[in-house]
Amino acid sequence: MLDDSWFILNNCSLISKQFFNVIKERSKLVIQFKQKFTEKRVELFMKSQFRNRIINLKVFRYLLDSFEKLKFISDMKRLTSLDISFNQIGVQGVKFISGMKQLTSLDISFNQASDEGAKYISEMKQLTSLGISKNLIGDEGAKYISEMKQLTSLNLYYNEICDEGAKYISEMEQLTSLDISSNLIDVEGVKFIKEMKQLTSLNIYYNGIGVEGAKYISEMKQLTSLNITNNEIGDEGAKYISEMKQLISLIISRNQIGDEGAKYICEMEQLTSLNISGNEIGDEGAKYISDMKQLTSLDISFQSSW
Numbered sequence: 001m002l003d004d005s006w007f008i009l010n011n012c013s014l015i016s017k018q019f020f021n022v023i024k025e026r027s028k029l030v031i032q033f034k035q036k037f038t039e040k041r042v043e044l045f046m047k048s049q050f051r052n053r054i055i056n057l058k059v060f061r062y063l064l065d066s067f068e069k070l071k072f073i074s075d076m077k078r079l080t081s082l083d084i085s086f087n088q089i090g091v092q093g094v095k096f097i098s099g100m101k102q103l104t105s106l107d108i109s110f111n112q113a114s115d116e117g118a119k120y121i122s123e124m125k126q127l128t129s130l131g132i133s134k135n136l137i138g139d140e141g142a143k144y145i146s147e148m149k150q151l152t153s154l155n156l157y158y159n160e161i162c163d164e165g166a167k168y169i170s171e172m173e174q175l176t177s178l179d180i181s182s183n184l185i186d187v188e189g190v191k192f193i194k195e196m197k198q199l200t201s202l203n204i205y206y207n208g209i210g211v212e213g214a215k216y217i218s219e220m221k222q223l224t225s226l227n228i229t230n231n232e233i234g235d236e237g238a239k240y241i242s243e244m245k246q247l248i249s250l251i252i253s254r255n256q257i258g259d260e261g262a263k264y265i266c267e268m269e270q271l272t273s274l275n276i277s278g279n280e281i282g283d284e285g286a287k288y289i290s291d292m293k294q295l296t297s298l299d300i301s302f303q304s305s306w
Helices: 005-013 015-026 041-048 065-075 090-097 114-121 138-145 165-171 187-193 208-215 236-243 259-265 281-289
Strands: 029-033 054-059 080-081 105-107 129-131 153-155 177-179 201-203 224-227 249-251 274-275 297-299
Touching: 041 065, 065 090, 090 114, 114 138, 129 177, 138 165, 165 187, 187 208, 236 259, 259 281
Parallel strands: 029 054, 054 080, 080 105, 105 129, 129 153, 153 177, 177 201, 201 224, 224 249, 249 274, 274 297
Antiparallel strands: none
């Protein structure tokens, strides 16, 4: 990882010509822009002989404040991975980025894309990984995104997606990783999600799915990683989740789980990572959890009974 990207791009050619040509032909650069895009920096960048060796780019938050700055990113013809989250580029900016047909990975979270922006993104048929968190795309936007049949990883955190949107997303049969946390999905939506038999990783944090929703989730026997934080599942829901013997990573925080629920969870002998913080576990429940000798990572902090 190169920390001072501006310096590297504009000064690394000051070496022997032979060595320079080798680097120019073989290098694949992973770049992070952390400093403000001044007019001078953009000008120097456009002249850099390494511009088309960049394959992975992250632009830190609130640096893209004009259309011109988006344009110079689109000139990176070998770019395959782009992270411009937290830059508030809006629908027109999203439309412009959607023209980058060589991208395979895109994170455009927190950019005010809306459902209209989601429509533009859905045209990027080469993407396999997409982060579109907190863009308020709603069910209509979820419908557009569901048309991206090539995606294997999708992050839809905080988008006001309801059960109808969950139905659209459940039709994405190629997805293996889905984050649909902090939306408006209830039990009916979970019924659709549980049919996604190809998923191995699911984050359904903060959706209020309750005990019945936990029961449906427990039927997803292919999952190895699950985040079901803040869904009011209680001890009964914990019992259902404990039946998922294939899970190796579980986050089950803030779910009103007590000692009884802890007893169920301690029976998950395959778990290596467990976060059960923010519940109602007492000394007895803590003893159950302490018997899980196979764990390599454990968070049991902030219990209301302590």
